[in-house]
Ligand SMILES: Nc1ncnc2c1ncn2[C@@H]1O[C@H](COP(=O)(O)OP(=O)(O)OP(=O)(O)O)[C@@H](O)[C@H]1O
């Protein structure tokens with residue numbers, strides 16, 4: 001359930017002389033995942049073109065850009081969730097723990113154990129709240145106290161107080177915002193290295209949204225988070241780094257404050273100030 | 278005077294309403310016609326058969342004398358048969374559906390299998406009888422046993438179970454599978470823990486329909502040589518047997534009026550078995566659906 005076995009293998013691989021992309025010298029944080037010259041297409045139609053940027057450990061990175069620019073496509077490809085879409089081809093490297101996650105030696109199931117995902121629409125299992133959380137750890141051989149893990153995960157997702165008395169009731173009885181927090185708790189129960197979130201607040205009211213934003217802030221010390229969002233304020237508020245995509249091209253990547261206040265590119269400025277898109 | 282767009286005198290809208298009303302009447306008429314025909318049939322059968330229905334009818338073997346004859350061996354044979362068919366066909370059918378929908382690479386072979394299963398569902402039951410006779414009765418030497426009957430019937434209903442199960446599996450939202458995959462679940466774990474339970478009510482409906490069909494089938498059983506006169510009960514899967522539709526068929530083909538009435542009695546017993554099965558299925562489905570809510 002951790003990246004450790006991946007790490008050990010990576011040493012072997014490096015001595016075998018495989019190339020590994022070196023993050024830019026000026027990058028101030030430890031890089032946990034390096035997106036290196038990635039292009040993705042759907043049956044030949046390019047959706048993401050030659051995108052490279054690093055994901056910093058224990059930081060929040062947001063991906064912004066107009067609808068259809070390839071944000072979800074890029075995010076899904078990080079933990080190989082687009083393996084389930086027909087006709088997808090991915091070129092380039094996602095270097096995680098010294099490995100390309102698309103290397104033939106890597107088991108995609110193992111990648112997804114370490115890189116969790118929260119989807120745009122809440123998708124709880126049609127089972128009890130408890131089972132929603134416990135199933136992932138259970139199939140992955142978790143041996144500790146499940147009750148404790150469930151409570152811890154629900155607390156981390158700021159849902160515990162609302163559901164503590166109904167853990168064994170169906171998760172479908174929760175409100176949309178609660179369901180989304182349950183999905184976050186479910187992902188957290190796996191203790192992933194990286195948490196990918198695709199517009200997790202798009203179906204939520206402002207109160208639930210701010211719950212989740214607070215939550216992301218708290219989670220930063222333990223997890224690395226990559227979040228796709230259409231909400232500029234949200235990106236500016238919560239993220240440390242921001243990547244701006246447009247029509248599949250990475251227009252700009254940088255520290256969030258800089259990107260929002262002093263962007264290098266004119267298009268970025270137009271987009272973040274709302275004069276575009 | 279200017280006409281309001283909401284006014285009912287708008288002839289175009291009235292015309293459309295009239296059409297809708299006529300269509301509704303037509304549909305209702307057809308529905309009631311079907312229901313009425315069925316009701317007449319049921320009433321006729323009940324009137325004919327009810328006077329023969331008693332404990333003696335259920336606990337007696339067939340006989341040359343109508344007042345002594347009963348459905349004991351046929352009823353027991355049918356229950357044996359249906360249990361064995363269920364044991365064989367449900368696991369194979371559901372596993373095949375799961376494999377085709379969830380686990381296989383949807384390549385050309387899967388396509389070929391798919392088309393063939395759909396075709397098999399349309400093959401007349403007598404053909405299955407011939408296959409059963411050739412393979413199970415003669416080829417594998419199972420003789421005219423329950424095993425031969427159950428395997429033949431299983432072949433017959435497998436396509437139905439597979440198709441119904443696949444349809445049920447298809448209705449499970451993709452988002453549930455994605456949720457499971459994103460937790461590092463394999464396809465098999467996902468199929469077993471989420472897809473199968475979520476499609477269970479639909480699968481159950483398909484299975485019950487298929488088993489109901491098997492219960493009423495006569496031709497394949499005649500083909501593989503189920504006996505028509507059995508004065509003993511099967512004690513194991515290798516024993517020879519008879520079944521309700523065979524017994525009914527046998528009685529109907531006799532000239533005496535009494536035997537025709539006995540056949541009606543047998544039909545009622547068959548219907549009761551069918552209805553019990555359906556009721557059980559509805560009950561289980563209701564319970565599981567409630568659990569999901
Ligand atoms: N399953 C798919 N099959 C084919 N093309 C797809 C598929 N999913 C996305 N695309 C195409 O890839 C491009 C990028 O889509 P993507 O969903 O990544 O955009 P997005 O940035 O997430 O947009 P949004 O903000 O609206 O969610 C679009 O042109 C889209 O039409």
Ligand SMILES: [Mg+2]
Pocket residue numbers: 071072073198
């Ligand atoms: Mg998207």
